[in-house]
Amino acid sequence: MKVHKLFQRMRFGIFALFGLIVLSTSLLCIRTVDTELSAEYAANSESIAKTIADASVDILLNRNLATLQSLIDQFLEVQGIRYIYITDETGEFLAHTFVPGIPEVILESDPFRTEPVERSLPGMGDFLEVSSPILAGVAGTVHLGMDLDLVALKIQRAIGQQVYLISILLVVGILASIWLVNLVARPLAALLAYAVETARRPPEERALVVADEKLLERDDEVGQLARLILYMSRTRPPSDPEALPDPGAARSAA
Amino acid sequence: MHSSCAAALLAPWARLANAALAAGDGVSSGAGSAAAPGRQAPNRGAAGDGIVLGTSAAFTGPSRGLGNELYRGAMAYFRQINDSGGINGRQITLKLYDDGYQPDPCVQNTLKLMLEDQVFLLFGYVGTPTVTRVLPMLKKFQEEQIYMFFPFTGAQPQREPPYGDFAFNLRASYRQETAGLVENFLATGRRRIAVFYQADAYGRSGWAGVRAALENHGETIAGEATYQRGSRFTGTMRAQVEILQRAAPDAVICVGAYAACAAFARDAIDLGLRVPIANLSFVGSENLVNLLSEGRDDPETYTRWLVNSQVVPSYEDESVPAVREYRELMARHNPQIPEQFLDDPYSPLPQSFVSLEGFVNAKLMCEIFRRFDGAPVRAGLEEAVFSIRDFDLGIGEQVSFGPERRQGLQRVYYTVVEDGRFVPLTDWNALPA
Numbered sequence: 001m002k003v004h005k006l007f008q009r010m011r012f013g014i015f016a017l018f019g020l021i022v023l024s025t026s027l028l029c030i031r032t033v034d035t036e037l038s039a040e041y042a043a044n045s046e047s048i049a050k051t052i053a054d055a056s057v058d059i060l061l062n063r064n065l066a067t068l069q070s071l072i073d074q075f076l077e078v079q080g081i082r083y084i085y086i087t088d089e090t091g092e093f094l095a096h097t098f099v100p101g102i103p104e105v106i107l108e109s110d111p112f113r114t115e116p117v118e119r120s121l122p123g124m125g126d127f128l129e130v131s132s133p134i135l136a137g138v139a140g141t142v143h144l145g146m147d148l149d150l151v152a153l154k155i156q157r158a159i160g161q162q163v164y165l166i167s168i169l170l171v172v173g174i175l176a177s178i179w180l181v182n183l184v185a186r187p188l189a190a191l192l193a194y195a196v197e198t199a200r201r202p203p204e205e206r207a208l209v210v211a212d213e214k215l216l217e218r219d220d221e222v223g224q225l226a227r228l229i230l231y232m233s234r235t236r237p238p239s240d241p242e243a244l245p246d247p248g249a250a251r252s253a254a
Numbered sequence: 255m256h257s258s259c260a261a262a263l264l265a266p267w268a269r270l271a272n273a274a275l276a277a278g279d280g281v282s283s284g285a286g287s288a289a290a291p292g293r294q295a296p297n298r299g300a301a302g303d304g305i306v307l308g309t310s311a312a313f314t315g316p317s318r319g320l321g322n323e324l325y326r327g328a329m330a331y332f333r334q335i336n337d338s339g340g341i342n343g344r345q346i347t348l349k350l351y352d353d354g355y356q357p358d359p360c361v362q363n364t365l366k367l368m369l370e371d372q373v374f375l376l377f378g379y380v381g382t383p384t385v386t387r388v389l390p391m392l393k394k395f396q397e398e399q400i401y402m403f404f405p406f407t408g409a410q411p412q413r414e415p416p417y418g419d420f421a422f423n424l425r426a427s428y429r430q431e432t433a434g435l436v437e438n439f440l441a442t443g444r445r446r447i448a449v450f451y452q453a454d455a456y457g458r459s460g461w462a463g464v465r466a467a468l469e470n471h472g473e474t475i476a477g478e479a480t481y482q483r484g485s486r487f488t489g490t491m492r493a494q495v496e497i498l499q500r501a502a503p504d505a506v507i508c509v510g511a512y513a514a515c516a517a518f519a520r521d522a523i524d525l526g527l528r529v530p531i532a533n534l535s536f537v538g539s540e541n542l543v544n545l546l547s548e549g550r551d552d553p554e555t556y557t558r559w560l561v562n563s564q565v566v567p568s569y570e571d572e573s574v575p576a577v578r579e580y581r582e583l584m585a586r587h588n589p590q591i592p593e594q595f596l597d598d599p600y601s602p603l604p605q606s607f608v609s610l611e612g613f614v615n616a617k618l619m620c621e622i623f624r625r626f627d628g629a630p631v632r633a634g635l636e637e638a639v640f641s642i643r644d645f646d647l648g649i650g651e652q653v654s655f656g657p658e659r660r661q662g663l664q665r666v667y668y669t670v671v672e673d674g675r676f677v678p679l680t681d682w683n684a685l686p687a
Contacts, residue, residue: 066409066410066411067455070411073383
């Protein structure tokens with residue numbers, strides 16, 4: 001349909017605009033969800049590490065390591081936390097949750113470090129380790145490993161859900177735009193067909209071309225054009241081309 | 255959740271639970287005054303014609319042998335007492351729940367026992383990770399004065415503040431067991447001691463005992479490896495063995511349950527780690543040996559490396575009066591596992607260290623109840639226990655309790671396997687190298 005060509009640019013523009021919206025929204029969403037969820041997990045882990053550190057003071061001072069182990073075992077049930085270990089003021093490991101043993105990477109790390117650090121433990125995965133000093137560090141340090149793979153999975157799932165929703169909106173938007181464009185294109189095509197049919201006939205037969213009543217009854221620009229063509233087909237053309245009506249006057253008449 | 259009243263002890267405990275204690279009941283003169291002044295603790299579970307004790311233990315799962323045998327040993331004595339008229343005419347009933355050796359079910363079971371079943375006291379719990387989680391509940395409900403008696407664990411939390419006041423222990427502690435093992439190993443030149451332990455409070459308790467004992471001699475733990483609680487014999491412990499092999503230990507002390515420790519011993523010997531492998535009393539010695547020897551051409555392939563510490567004398571030693579009594583009553587009553595726990599098949603052992611411990615636990619429990627004139631009262635329990643001084647349980651060691659002594663027995667026994675049986679270890683130098 002030649003008339004559709006008229007809308008190809010518009011259609012491309014709509015697609016491009018929707019695509020841009022989806023892309024930018026998705027990127028913003030990914031960045032926001034990634035940043036926010038990562039920060040939330042890290043903040044939760046730091047809170048838990050601090051809670052353990054605060055709860056450990058008396059237990060450590062009493063050297064009650066079984067209770068200390070029981071305490072960290074309970075926190076290990078929190079989703080995302082894969083390991084916890086507690087070192088004393090000399091750096092000795094007093095309690096931990098590693099099976100079958102403390103990984104070399106951990107054994108060789110600085111037990112007094114309290115800044116978050118990303119670790120890759122062979123056979124276990126990638127972790128964000130957060131730490132909290134016990135009694136300002138003079139009684140030891142709690143270290144807690146948050147499973148980055150699990151966090152990444154959670155983030156991916158959250159992003160996936162958002163992108164899924166945006167994609168549905170994109171498809172609905174595109175289908176709606178196609179429908180709307182077609183809505184405009186269809187009467188234009190009818191008008192074009194009418195105009196072509198009229199043009200094909202000799203001037204004296206043009207008045208015989210039957211226009212679609214619906215086309216002539218439209219109260220929009222297409223209807224006005226159809227009625228203009230009908231008027232022109234029924235008006236005998238002047239022998240002197242100079243006598244043709246001024247196009248500006250025709251636009252006014254339309 | 256499984257629950258049961260012991261079949262032969264069908265006192266109508268529901269009625270008992272709702273019965274009120276007669277106000278004038280108290281302890282005998284031997285126990286001093288009955289209740290502490292000003293303490294009006296409720297006394298449910300011990301009135302009328304019965305005393306209801308509450309138990310949460312491992313009756314199913316990989317450690318079910320421990321809960322089952324401890325229960326069977328206790329029941330052998332309780333049945334005998336009930337058959338002969340009970341304590342001051344009162345029958346003793348056990349209200350049982352299975353926790354599978356897992357802390358969370360144990361906490362739920364304990365809440366039921368205390369709040370719904372309203373048992374008189376808690377008796378015969380199994381395990382450190384379970385008991386350590388229950389102790390804070392006893393403190394929370396301290397106004398109810400519910401005590402825990404004779405848990406099957408040698409860990410420190412129920413022996414020390416802040417929870418020591420809510421429990422009474424009979425057996426020696428893991429600290430004592432590990433100290434004895436370490437000192438004997440060091441005395442025979444085995445200075446590099448490694449630890450294989452359960453990754454929980456029990457394992458940590460044993461680990462801490464080994465660490466402290468070594469520290470006293472200027473030594474440190476040579477190597478350590480852990481396993482997940484609930485591991486089965488069919489699983490592999492090769493990773494743990496490889497970790498310990500790198501430490502080149504002279505001996506390994508295992509702090510675990512029988513299934514995992516048997517798997518470790520098997521893999522250690524198979525991989526060439528041929529050093530004495532010591533186990534604590536909690537392990538469940540007979541089940542350990544059965545797993546390691548059953549169906550093998552040479553049943554001592556693995557068991558010859560075992561050294562097990564025990565907190566009761568050998569059940570084979572009939573020169574011990576309590577052992578004779580235990581063997582006789584086990585044979586007479588042959589207590590069975592309640593049916594609701596038999597979904598997980600289990601073959602009871604004729605005798606075992608665990609059931610002997612359950613037996614002496616029950617024997618001392620009954621002695622404590624005897625210290626009351628009428629119905630035992632919670633408020634008088636502590637003083638009744640403290641009235642036990644130099645009491646002869648018949649195991650060759652006097653039992654004493656007091657405000658500063660909440661553990662009755664102190665002795666640790668060391669055994670090795672010969673002809674499939676545990677016999678006393680008399681010469682530490684004779685251990686295989």
